Amino acid sequence: MKILLNYDKAEKEYLSSFAYIMRNMGIDAVSTAKNLTISELMSLAKQTECQFVVCCNEQTLRYLVPGDKPTVDMWRGSRLNFEIPCLIINKLAHIHTVPHGSWLLEQDLSKLKYYAHKPVPFRYHKIMDRYAMEAALEEFAAAIFIAYDIETKTYKPIVGEDENAPEQAGETVITCASWTGVFSDGSLKTIVLPLIDYDVYRDWEKRQNLADSKAREKTAKPDGNKVNSPGFHTTAITLWTGWEWIAYQQGLA
DSSP states (O other): OEEEEEOOGGGGGGHHHHHHHHHHHTOEEEEEOOOOOHHHHHHHHHHTTOSEEEEOOHHHHHHHSOSSSOOHHHHTTOEEOSSSOEEEOOOTTHHHHSTTHHHHHHHHHGGGGGTTOOOOOOOOEEOOSHHHHHHHHHHHTTOSEEEEEEEEEEOOOBOOSOTTSOOBOOOEEEEEEEEEEEOTTSOEEEEEEEOSSBTTBOOHHHHHHHHHHHHHHHHTSGGGOOEEOOOHHHHHHHHHTTOHHHHHHTTOO
16 A cells, blocks of 8 residues: 655654654555645645545645644544545654654554545435334444434524513524434444424424433333433533433433
8 A cells, every 4th residue: 555645844854753654554655745735635646656645734734624724633533535535644743742642643544444445425314203213213222322413593582572671592492303323333324303493394392202202212221321412512402401311311410
């Protein structure tokens, strides 16, 4: 296997350390310190017959990812699925300046072995009735773990008749909830439960009751403690809107 390393010219002194790691992994590498656009990067990778691009040049990174000031620290470990895949790593200096820098770099570079794997398009299944929910819960019983997330909407503040009265905050509701199961074969499956403002489905109470009853039934089983919340916002809104069963299963209630 052969890779193209796009690094910052200020880090030239660390190239020998990177080359040493590459040799130990049995990987050939060529390098450039030029700031390149996507098309220039892909063209150079083809010219040098590389199967993968490794980038730690933040000027190049600005052409590869969205955002005003992306950094390699923010994007480290990401695989960008261009015509020739591109792996973002941290600055080469971290090999020596960060205690675990060399180990972390090797963990990122281990992804190179999967260079030929094609990305799987993201798909999800909408839960339209209780039968679909029952089928999904049975299928998710085999998951290694299940990640849970929500989308919310906050309505405009309520303005009272009294101009001197304090303005009341608008109501925040969960518009949809989703669960993604990770299975032992590496596959992912996602289901989405629409609640309101999602296509034409607006029956909030009916659909929330559906989620409540079926999920309570599932998480009450011995193998049901598999739910993982991504953060404070999801947990707080979940508790506030009455979906305590989810928070309880996460040990947050």
